[in-house]
Amino acid sequence: MNSVELRVPLHLVERLFDAVRPLGGNERVAFGLVAAAATPRRMLLLLRDVIPAPEEAYLEPGTHGARWSGRFTLAVLNRALAESCGVVIFHMHGFGNPVRLSPDDEESGAEQLELFARVQPDRPHGSVVIGEATAAGLFHINGKLVRPDRFRLRLLGSFLEDRENRSVDPAPVDDEAFARQILLVGSRGQHRLRGATAAVVGLGGGGSHVVQQLAHLGIGRILGIDHDVGDETNRSRMIGLMKSDVRESRLKADVLADLVARIDLGTEFVPIRAKLPSHEAVQAIRDADVMVGCVDNYRARADLQALAWRFLIPYIDIGLIIDPEQRHHPDRRDNWIAGNVYTVIPGSTCLWCTGFLTRAKLDAETGGRDPSYVRDSPGAAQVVSLNGVLGSQAATEVLQLLTAFGERPGDSRLLKMNGVHGTLEKWAIRPRSTCDRCKHDLAAGDPVWTSSVA
Amino acid sequence: MYDAEIDDLRQAFGDVAMLQQGETHLVRLSSVTLPLGCDPRATAALLTLRGQDRPLIYVQPGIKGPHGGTPRSCSEVLVEAETWLQFSYQFPWSWEDGLVRFVGTALMRFAKHE
Numbered sequence: 001m002n003s004v005e006l007r008v009p010l011h012l013v014e015r016l017f018d019a020v021r022p023l024g025g026n027e028r029v030a031f032g033l034v035a036a037a038a039t040p041r042r043m044l045l046l047l048r049d050v051i052p053a054p055e056e057a058y059l060e061p062g063t064h065g066a067r068w069s070g071r072f073t074l075a076v077l078n079r080a081l082a083e084s085c086g087v088v089i090f091h092m093h094g095f096g097n098p099v100r101l102s103p104d105d106e107e108s109g110a111e112q113l114e115l116f117a118r119v120q121p122d123r124p125h126g127s128v129v130i131g132e133a134t135a136a137g138l139f140h141i142n143g144k145l146v147r148p149d150r151f152r153l154r155l156l157g158s159f160l161e162d163r164e165n166r167s168v169d170p171a172p173v174d175d176e177a178f179a180r181q182i183l184l185v186g187s188r189g190q191h192r193l194r195g196a197t198a199a200v201v202g203l204g205g206g207g208s209h210v211v212q213q214l215a216h217l218g219i220g221r222i223l224g225i226d227h228d229v230g231d232e233t234n235r236s237r238m239i240g241l242m243k244s245d246v247r248e249s250r251l252k253a254d255v256l257a258d259l260v261a262r263i264d265l266g267t268e269f270v271p272i273r274a275k276l277p278s279h280e281a282v283q284a285i286r287d288a289d290v291m292v293g294c295v296d297n298y299r300a301r302a303d304l305q306a307l308a309w310r311f312l313i314p315y316i317d318i319g320l321i322i323d324p325e326q327r328h329h330p331d332r333r334d335n336w337i338a339g340n341v342y343t344v345i346p347g348s349t350c351l352w353c354t355g356f357l358t359r360a361k362l363d364a365e366t367g368g369r370d371p372s373y374v375r376d377s378p379g380a381a382q383v384v385s386l387n388g389v390l391g392s393q394a395a396t397e398v399l400q401l402l403t404a405f406g407e408r409p410g411d412s413r414l415l416k417m418n419g420v421h422g423t424l425e426k427w428a429i430r431p432r433s434t435c436d437r438c439k440h441d442l443a444a445g446d447p448v449w450t451s452s453v454a
Numbered sequence: 455m456y457d458a459e460i461d462d463l464r465q466a467f468g469d470v471a472m473l474q475q476g477e478t479h480l481v482r483l484s485s486v487t488l489p490l491g492c493d494p495r496a497t498a499a500l501l502t503l504r505g506q507d508r509p510l511i512y513v514q515p516g517i518k519g520p521h522g523g524t525p526r527s528c529s530e531v532l533v534e535a536e537t538w539l540q541f542s543y544q545f546p547w548s549w550e551d552g553l554v555r556f557v558g559t560a561l562m563r564f565a566k567h568e
Contacts, residue, residue, distance in 0.1 A: 277532040279515065303532045310535050440475060447534040449471035449482060 003042035004139055004148040006034070006088065006128065007312040009347030009443055010156045010410050012050050019052035020092040020130060027066040027092070029053050031076045033085035035445030036124050037311055039287045042150075043141060045124060046312050046443035048085060051076055065104055066091060073112075077119050084448040086123035087116045088137075092130045098167050099131025101138055113140035122448075128153065135163035156312060156345055157410030160289065160401050162192075177265055178218055189403030190218065194266065196402050197221040199288035199313075201276055201304060203252040204228070205382050206318050207294035208239035209391025210398075211256045215263040217399060222260065222267060223284045226252045227275040237384040277303045286311055290401055292394050293317040296380075298361045305351045308344065309441035316397045317342040317351065318390040322381035322419070337386065337419025341393045342412070343401075346442060349412040353432040386419050393424065455479065456503055459553045463501075466554045473534065479503040480534065486513070486557060489565035491520030499557060500538050506549060511560045512538035521567045 008016060019030035031051040037044040057072035080087050089112060093099050101109060109127030116125040117140045128137040128151075135153035139146045148165075155161040173182055173190040182190050196219055200207050203226035214222055229249045230241040238252065240259035253271035260269035274280040276295070285291055285307050293304045293315060301317060308315035320339040326332035344350055351357040393415060400406055414427045431438070456479055464470045469484035481501040488495055500512040515537055519525045528541040543563035547556050 275530075277530055277537050279537040282532065282535065282537055306532060307535060436476075444535070447473050447480075447536065449473050451469065451471045 002148055003150040003152075004045065004126075004137065004141075004146070005042050005152040005154060006045040006047065006126070006137070007154045007346075007443075008047045008156060009312055010345050011347040012047055013155045013157065013347075013410075015050045015052075016047075016090060017092075017130075019050055020090050022092060022094065026058075028058075029066050029068060029089055029091045032088040032090060033076075033080055033083060034088050034124065034126075035085060035443055035448075037286065037445040040283075041287060043124065043139075044311065044445065045086065045088065045126065046310075046445045047088075048083070048443040050090075051079070065102070065108070073115075077116065080116075080120055080123070084123065086120065086125045088126040088128055090128050090130060094132065096131055096134070098134035098136065098165055099129055100136050100165075101127065101129050105129060106138060109138045110145055113138065113145065116140065117143070130163065133163060134165065134167065136165040154312075156314065156347055158345070158400060158408045159404035159410075160314070161404075175218075181217070185399070185403040185405050189405060192402045193218050193399075194220045196289045197223060197287060198398055199223040199225060199285045199291040200294065201225045201281070201285070201291065201300070202294035202296070203238075203256050204230075204234060204294070204296075205237040205384065205387040206320070206391050206394075207292070208237075208241070208252075208256060208259075209388050210292050210294060210318075210394050211269070212239045212259060212263070213392060213395035214398060215260045215265060215267040215269070217395065218265050219267055219398070219402075222269045223272055223288055224253050224256050224269055225272040225274060225276065225281050225284055227273055227278075228252055230255055237382050237387055239384075276300050282307065285313070288313055290314050290316070290398055292398065294391070294394075298357060298365055301351060302357055302362060305344070305357060305437070306441050309346050309350060309438065310444045312346045312443055314346065314401055315342075315344050316394045317344070318394050320382070320386055320390060320417075320419075322383065322386070324381055334420055335418055337417075339386065339390045339417035339419060341390055341397065341415040341417070341424075343397045343414075344412040345410060348410070349429050349431040350435060350438050350441075352437040353435045354414065354429045386417075389417055389419075389424065456481075456553075459503075462552055462554050463557070467557070475534070477504055483557070486561060488513075488517065488561055489520070492564050493518040499561075500533060501553065501557070502533070508547070509553065509556060510540075511557065512540055513561075515539045517564060519564055519566065525564055525566070 032047045033049045034045040053068050057068045059067040113125045124141045126137050126139040137151045151165040153163045172187045178190055200210050203224050230245050230252050232246050235241055240255050245255050251273050253273050257269045257271045260267050272284045291313050318341050323336045326336040414429045415424050416427050417424045467483045471482040473480040483499045485496045486499045497514045502510045515530050528539050530537050531540045543560055545559050
């Protein structure tokens with residue numbers, strides 16, 4: 001396995017760093033329980049919990065480095081077994097660019113990982129050192145020790161902070177096309193964009209705006225997911241859809257592939273001609289750094305929310321409701337054109353926490369029957385310029401996640417659009433500590449089946 | 455909780471894999487046989503068990519029925535981040551009848567020519 005990425009959800013970032021920051025010159029360690037998921041490009045390790053070593057677990061240090069009791073290791077292993085998790089040991093070095101595991105770290109790490117693998121053979125394990133801007137790791141995956149060519153520690157927040165096993169001093173971006181953009185995002189930000197993958201689910205009125213703008217931003221790869229053809233009713237609002245495309249019944253994914261090719265700023269567009277939750281669509285989403293949902297039903301949103309939490313992928317959802325029948329209603333005449341841009345960060349508020357997703361809404365879509373009864377709403381009002389506001393903001397949310405062009409809190413957020421008055425405002429949202437979905441889905445990774453043979 | 459039922463499934467279908475999420479038990483059967491005329495003839499199936507509720511059953515997507523097409527009133531759903539085919543088929547059943555009979559009867563849904 002050449003590439004390993006370890007993702008830390010928002011609520012564990014501070015806890016991890018507090019646990020491993022050296023105290024009085026002494027190294028400290030924390031254990032992490034991790035789930036795993038394999039994607040075409042890398043092995044994902046998803047941090048489910050951080051277990052700091054308590055003071056009483058530390059032994060007298062040797063020549064250097066931390067030593068801790070076997071009793072503490074055993075307690076961690078017992079918990080890992082109970083929760084079907086792998087174990088990762090974290091510590092921190094204040095030196096080295098890039099930071100590296102010392103020879104002692106390598107030797108002791110290898111021993112520990114072999115022990116973990118004997119106790120919990122089917123789960124990946126690791127030893128990670130965190131530096132100021134870089135990180136390095138040694139892993140035990142699929143029965144052997146692995147020193148990946150590429151290791152990335154990703155810290156989730158309003159910005160996806162990556163610490164990798166290589167120095168980060170990118171050469172200036174020498175492309176006149178992005179010169180003005182770089183004044184905002186910097187060369188590093190532009191490189192981050194170029195190295196990123198966004199999944200855009202739904203390529204119609206909202207998604208086509210997102211794709212167009214991400215391509216202009218110079219994002220590296222867009223996975224465009226939609227199974228549908230563009231028809232005549234789409235022509236007034238789907239960016240890039242031509243009369244000839246409708247005549248030829250071309251798929252929306254192929255129409256946008258052409259659009260991105262014409263923009264020609266280096267973005268690779270991968271058409272996924274499939275519908276969520278098909279295997280093909282799910283596999284594509286797993287490979288993304290960020291996902292944007294531009295769908296028109298709650299069922300699809302529930303699936304995207306589940307995938308975002310399970311694989312620790314930030315999820316931006318846009319939606320628009322235009323209800324002309326309410327135009328003259330005394331209670332609705334100010335807000336009968338309503339849109340939202342949700343940016344949900346794994347480890348913070350989810351769409352179930354906020355009440356945006358509820359069982360009742362999902363049941364209402366199908367009349368309480370199975371999902372095959374979900375019907376699109378072909379007759380609902382849609383307007384390109386209103387979609388464009390939401391699509392543009394979604395692209396800006398992606399830009400923020402990848403480049404940190406603006407400083408903002410790391411929590412999930414909701415922007416609500418009032419299309420009547422032309423406003424886009426931030427609304428307060430709070431996590432719900434009793435949210436079952438957060439507990440069940442967060443950092444769950446691939447399911448772990450226990451086999452039993454006759 | 456379902457030890458006896460799982461044993462029965464193992465005897466009838468061979469490989470069985472399990473996963474528990476809270477009060478829900480998921481049971482994956484690596485190979486069940488579909489009615490004559492279906493393509494493929496064998497596929498994986500998934501049961502979700504919760505208390506004494508009637509189980510839910512899924513099969514792998516991509517099945518063609520005896521008529522050569524995709525069976526009606528089926529839909530792909532996400533279960534534990536995996537894509538399965540949900541289908542509805544009403545038949546009388548109670549826990550006394552056992553899960554092996556449940557699976558066998560449910561799969562007869564794909565014998566329909568439609």
